[in-house]
Amino acid sequence: MAQKLDVCIRGDGMVGRTLALLLARQRLRVGLVTSAPKTNDDVRAYSLNKASRDLLTELRCWPDAQHATAVQDMRVWGDNGGFVHFASPTPEGLSWIVDVPVLEAQLAEAVRYQSDIACLTAPAPAALTVVCEGRHSSTRDELGVNFETLPYQQHAVAARVRGSVPHRQQALQWFHQGSHGLEILALLPLGGAQGDSAALVWSLPPERASAMLALDAPAFASALQDASHGVLGQLELTSERAMWPLQLARAERWIGTFADGSAWVLAGDAAHNIHPLAGLGLNLGLADAAALAHVLKSRESADYWRSVGDRHLLRRYERARKADMLPTWVACDSLQRLFAHPHASVQALRNWGMSGFDSLAPLKRWAMQQAMQ
Missing domain, CATH: 3.30.9.10 (D-Amino Acid Oxidase, subunit A, domain 2)
Incomplete structure (x- = not known):
């Protein structure tokens, strides 16, 4: 790609590839920095919610039913008699368990066929750099961003x-x-x-x-x-x-500028980590990609005069994502701490709470709707 890039995405994981496809639809010139090919023995699988499924379906990257298994029931047992059962309110399912290698392959194929995405072996100059390098991001460390980590x-x-x-x-x-x-x-x-x-x-x-x-x-x-x-x-x-x-972590700053004045922004695991107990990790990263793409799309109407690296636009993204994620961070961390507490009285309380929650149908419906979105 001879022309200067609008956006350079550092990291070609699922969040980086999804963001590249979303921005290419806006006719932005996107560079995607690729890493070494992964081995075929990746054992990961992700629980994806309806919002993630809708996003990937829109990009024509949703796997077939053999590789995206719908969850019709979720059963959770406490450590001393506590139990919660969630049943899907629709035939579609509560969530979908997606085979990571299959999803990665479909996103990679979509990227290959998108002419506005250039696959790069090293970062290139751009008005905006998006850092999607994962929890051990070297770019985030080079920028001196404080990554608050709670192991x-x-x-x-x-x-x-x-x-x-x-x-x-x-x-x-x-x-x-x-x-x-x-x-x-x-x-x-x-x-x-x-x-x-x-x-x-x-x-x-x-x-x-x-x-x-x-x-x-x-x-x-x-x-x-x-x-x-x-x-x-x-x-x-x-x-x-x-x-x-496992750790809970979040970056203190999600946006900033390089020495040359161009902008950078964090997304995905480079910006936040969470305990896998609720299965929300990749959902949060895909929500980052969707939110950033939505903010940049506003340049097609009311904010047409702003550049993709405009600080006011990027601040909208940072504020929105931090506000949306705070309840999730607090809830997951609190659950982990509640069940990690060894005292017998706390054990009795948490199991009583699980069984009580299981009997409150309206509260369960509300919790399911929140998780699905």
């Missing part, structure tokens, strides 16, 4: 498993206060409506996570089967296992 005493262990019992489109989650600390186990349905596979996300104290990784495949599957109370029958590990530390 949890937990690591996530992820893998793929197959059960002898079909998942029946159920997302299953258990909270358990073990001898080493809080454990949160989630089994998310994969393979379509009739599937028997699941994505595992097991949040464990660091030493327990390391011990689980050290087990051979049959021993790991047996431990997982016990922890999930055999709900999916006999389990078989079908992939390698991955592990990473």
Whole structure:
């Protein structure tokens, strides 16, 4: 691309690619800095809500039903009798469990066929640089942005498993206060409506996570089967296992300028991290992309005279996203802390609260609507 770029996006993950496609629709000249190709053994899966599905469907990047399994029921167990059940109010589902490699491949193909997106091997000058490099963003560090981090005493262990019992489109989650600390186990349905596979996300104290990784495949599957109370029958590990530390984090500043006067903005995991217990991580990153694209689109009407790097436009994005995300940050962090508290009276209170919440239909409906959007 010989002409100077309007926007340079550093990071070609799912948030970066989605943003590139949204901005190319506005006829902006976009450069997307690509990274080394990923291996084929990515075991991640994401729970995406209706807002994310609508966005990706609009971009013609939504996977087929085999790789985007609709969740019809979500069942959550506390650590001493607490239980909550969410049933989908529509045949569409509460959310969708999406196979990450498939979604990444569809976004990559869409980028290849978009003439206004240039794939770059290094950052290039642009009126606006969007940093989508993930939680370990080097650009954010070079800019001196304070990344406020609160480490949890937990690591996530992820893998793929197959059960002898079909998942029946159920997302299953258990909270358990073990001898080493809080454990949160989630089994998310994969393979379509009739599937028997699941994505595992097991949040464990660091030493327990390391011990689980050290087990051979049959021993790991047996431990997982016990922890999930055999709900999916006999389990078989079908992939390698991955592990990473969990944290709550957010950047103090999301916008700024380089020495040459051009603007920069943060999005996705470069701007915020959250505990996976509610399955909202990628949804929040895609919401960043949609919000930034919406703000820049205002240049087509009332703000036609502003540039893509205009500070007033970018401040709108920063204020809107911080305000929208604050309740989510507080809720997820509070839940994690509530279940991590070891005192028996707190344990009794949280399990009583779960069961009480399960009996309040109007409150459950409201909570589901918020999560779906």
